[in-house]
Amino acid sequence: MTRVLVVDDDFMVARIHQGFVQKVPGFTVAGTAHTGAAALEAVERLRPDLVLLDIYLPDISGLEILRRLRQESSAVDVIAITAAQDAETVRAALRGGVMHYIIKPFTFDTLRERLERYTEAVSRLTGAPAAVQADVDRFFGGTPDGEAALPKGLAGRTADLVIAVLRESDTDLSAAECAERAGLSRVSTRRYLEHLVRLGRAQVRLRYGGAGRPEHRYLWKR
Template sequence: MIRVLIVDDDFMVAKVHKGFVERVAGFEVVGLAHTGADALAAIAGLRPDLVLLDIYLPDLTGLEVLRRLRDEGTAVDVLAVTAARDADTVRAALRGGVVHYLIKPFTFDGLRERLERYAAAFGGLSAEGEVAQDDVDRLFTAMRPAKVELPKGLSAATAELVAAALRGAEDDLSAAECAAQAGLSRVAARRYLEHFADAGRARVRLRYGQAGRPERRYRWAGPKA
C-alpha cells in the first residue's frame, strides 16, 4: 500500500480528498494535517510515501513546507493540490520536486489518474539495486500526463470501456478477451489497447504459442480502481 498524508487547511476539503484517495486501490490515508507545522510533524512521525500538499496554509505556505522537507533531506514525495494558479507558485513547486501539480477544484477522476501514474512509477523502482535504461524510461513514461486528445477515430466513451476492462482484470488480457468484456469487436479493442500502450497507460507482454505470431497481452499500468 502507498501511504498518503493529506494537508489542507479546510477540514471539509481534507475529508473529501481523503474519500477520493481511499477509493483508489493501492492507497491508504495515514493522516490529515491542517497547518504547515502539523504537516511537518506528521511527516516526521508517520513517514508517508506521498503527501497531498495544499499551498495556502494558515502558518507556513505549502512551498515553505516543501522547502524545509528538501533542506532536511526528507524522503517523501509531494503532489501539490491547490487553488494557486500563478506561474511563480507553479514554477517554485516544480523546482521543489513535486511529482505533480493539481489545481482545485478537480474531480475524482482527475486525482485518480495522477495517483495511478504515481503508483506505476513508485512500483517500477520498488526493487533494490541498479536499474536499466528501460526501467528509467518506463518510470518517466508512467509520470507523463495523459494525452488530452485521443487519436482520430477513437472516442472517450469507448476508451473508458477498454480502460475499465483492463483495470478490472486480475491478469493481463488479449485483445479478444478485452473485446468480450467491453462489448466491442477485437479489432476495435486492439486499437484502444495499442493507444494505451503507446501512451504508457498499459504494459504489453508477448505470449508465445506453438505456432504463428506471439499473442500480445495487455495489463493496466497502475493500480486497479
C-alpha cells in the same frame, strides 16, 4: 499500500480529498493536517509515502514546507493540490520537487489518474537496477486533467506550467509572451500551446499587422 498524508487548511476539503484517496485501490490515508506546522510534524511522526499538499496554509506556505522537506532530505513524495494558479507558484513547486500539480477544483478521476500513474512508476522503479525512459516518463509525464497522452517530447509538468500561465492571463498571449512568463523557450512553449488548442482547451486568434504572417495569439477557454 501507499500511505498518504492529506494537508489542507479547509477541514471539509481535506475530508473530501481523504475520501477520494480511500477510493483508489492501493492507497490509504495515514493522516490529515490543517496547518503547515502540523504537516511537518505528521511527516516526521507518520512517515507517509506521499503527501497531498495544499499551498495556501494559515501559518507556513506549502512552498516553505517543500523547501524544509528537501532541506532535511526527506524521502516523502509530494503532489501539490491547490487553488494557486499563478505561474510563479507553479514554477516554485516544480523546483521544490512536486511529482504533480493539481489545480482545484478537480474531479475524482483527475486525482485517481495521478495516483495510479504514481504508484505504477514507483513499482517499476523500485528495485530496478536502472531506469528506462518509459518508466521515467510514467513518473514525470502525467497528462493535464486526465487528458489523452501528450505527444512525444512533451512533459506533463511543463504542460501544467503553460496552462497556469494561460489561466492567469486576462488577455490572449503570443507564444513568445507565454514563454517569457513561464521561463521556457518560445519554440517549446508553442508546441504546448498548439497541443492545448488541438485538445480544445485553448483557442488561437490571428492578429494581422503589417507585412508578413499574422501573429498567433492564445487564450485559455474559460
